[in-house]
Amino acid sequence: MGDIAKDIKSSFKSDKLKALINLKYTANWLNSKENEFFKPYGISPQQYNILRILRGAKKQVKVQVVKDRMIERAPNATRLMDKLCDKNLIERTRCEHDRRVVYVQISEQGLALLTNIDKNKNLSFLEKLTDLEALMLSDLLDKIR
Incomplete structure (x- = not known):
């Protein structure tokens, strides 16, 4: 399982900030996966x-x-x-x-x-x-x- 702190080599001042950064990081990761997925379909x-x-x-x-x-x-x-x-x-x-x-x-x-x-x-x-x-x-x- 992933760990945002390890993935971006960072620590967070609060769990809410960690959740926000994780959400943004995951959204970007999903966008990349989505682009990859649709590429063969043109x-x-x-x-x-x-x-x-x-x-x-x-x-x-x-x-x-x-x-x-x-x-x-x-x-x-x-x-x-x-x-x-x-x-x-x-x-x-x-x-x-x-x-x-x-x-x-x-x-x-x-x-x-x-x-x-x-x-x-x-x-x-x-x-x-x-x-x-x-x-x-x-x-x-x-x-x-």
Whole structure:
């Protein structure tokens, strides 16, 4: 099992400070793992998030809805969607009545990619947690926010 004090060769003035540093360190570690995981699929974690949102919507939605639902609020969400369109993973449609409004929906190719990603169980680090520990961790993170 990891130990943040040993990993970063540091001591902490309080357990709360240690928890904060550990949370930030772990978030960075998870981001790195996430980037590694999605690289073979040719998408970024943020693009995966957009595809996941669109799959859940089950219909075309406004671009702004996608932006509002993103886990990581990306100021470059439009550019991310442009790249997904270029890869034929999503489809974009302008509103007939208001050209400023743009709708997006996941394509069949995008759904197929997500199905392929869903089959990949390469998240072994999550297996270190029991279901109860995962629930407790989620509850603690909710409490912090």
